[in-house]
Amino acid sequence: MTWLDWVFYFFSGVVGIQVIYYLFFLKLLPSGKDKRRQIGVSPNLPVSVIVCAKNEAENLKSFLPSILNQDYPKFQVILINDASRDDTLEIMEAFQEQFSNIKIVNVRNNETFWANKKYALTLGIKAAEYEHLLFTDADCKPVSNHWISEMSKQFSESKSIVLGYGSYAKIKKSFLNKLIRFETLLTAIQYFSYASWGNPYMGVGRNLAYTKTEFFKANGFINHIKVRSGDDDLFINEVANGKNTTICSSEESFTVSQPKTSFKAWIHQKRRHISTAKLYKSKHKLLLGLFYSTQLLFWTLPIVLLIFLFQWPWVVGLISFRFLIQWVALGKASKKLMEKDLVPIIPVLECFLIFFQLIIFITNLISPPKHWK
Structure with missing residues (x-):
């Protein structure tokens, strides 16, 4: 031969x-309507929405209203200013004057946790009033005003982690934009499929929910606090399993983020994301x-x-x-x-x-x- x-x-x-x-x-890709919705389960649990922002003044102006105007009976919005150098804090304070359900956590750099998003998020989670937490980014926009409702209804006595889909906005006649969205699509299919098998391995911070109990049971991000990225995928890889994790794939639960518009910026972003994969379970x-x-x-x-x-x-x-x-x-x-x-x-x-x-x-x-x- x-x-x-x-x-x-x-x-x-x-x-x-x-x-x-x-x-x-x-x-294993979910299809049809969510079974919990079909049987009329709608707990309307109080939810703390957490947004961590670093130099995101303009994005907060554009996208924060879509969160604050959600059709949901009881929720608060935790805005974390992670040592921003622009007007992020001022924008947060301006919104706080208009909306009573906003709580601001202003984080300053220190020598131990300089430029560490996990430190900022930990302070925000501690400040959250409610047990059920829903995470997104400052440059994200829910596609509907039922985002909180769709994600929160997946919680149950056994399910304390909910994996959602965070898409990227479409830009016409841009090959880079299609490449970014294809990579996002492929990644989502993978983590939805693995979770459906009862073997979840990651989630995305653009659209992710879990409970404070789950967070503190794992001592937060302590096991990978020195890793600059991974506040979403490394944490989920550590704590998620087939019993405590579910997915939300209804269209109204999606979020849309602003994609990078240059190959250099996208590669810089993906370098952070890919660097965490070596720390996943074997x-x-x-x-x-x-x-x-x-x-x-x-x-x-x-x-x-x-x-x-x-x-x-x-x-x-x-x-x-x-x-x-x-x-x-x-x-x-x-x-x-x-x-x-x-x-x-x-x-x-x-x-x-x-x-x-x-x-x-x-x-x-x-x-x-x-x-x-």
Whole structure:
């Protein structure tokens, strides 16, 4: 057997693993209306919405009203000013004069926790009046005024963590914007699917809820307090399990954030996000690493085989089969998560995303990111 035979068999195995992953996504992405809603469960629990802001004066002006005007009977908004250098605090105080349910937590830098978002968030969580906490960012906007209602109704006696979807705003004629949204879509499908299996591994701080009890039971962020990022995914990776975690995938529960508009800014953001993955539990690192490595191999091994025209009809057939399964799985997911315009160019987006992820991974090994902003 020649070395090309080995490459072909290895490529066939890679395609098989990829197909299994995408069928996994297809099967487990939530569909239809939330069962809790269907049976009329609407507890209207009092909720503390927590927004941590660092140099976000303009974004607060634009997006904070969409939170303050939510259709929900009882909630407060905790605004955390994380040592901002702009007018963030002044904007918060101006809103506080108009809305009695706002509480401001003004955080100043100190030598121990300088530029650490987790320290600021901890102070905000301690200041929260209510047991049930809902998190978002200063540049986020709920897509409806039922955001708090949709997320909070997922809480129950057994479910103390709720994973939501945080999308990015669409920008016409921008390839970078499509790439950012595709990466966000793929990540959401993964963490929704793993949670549906009873094996949650992360959430996004743009749309995430959990209880104060869950937070303090884990001693907050203490186990990764020195890691600059990971206030959302590392915390969820540590405390979430199949019994205490649920998901919320209804359209009215989504949030929309402002995406980066330059490759440099996006790469800087992704460097912080990717740097936390090495601290995930071993089983999650293995599963996620297997998915990414087989993605990379899917795009590299066929090149070798096709250059030598080795079993090329089979190679083309395997490529086509894998793309078909991917389109079916991601097509269904993109419809559910309101990202249908990405479907026609999924192969192109995937190719570029794998390239940039590899570059970011190598860059982080050489020079780890230091600050959250």
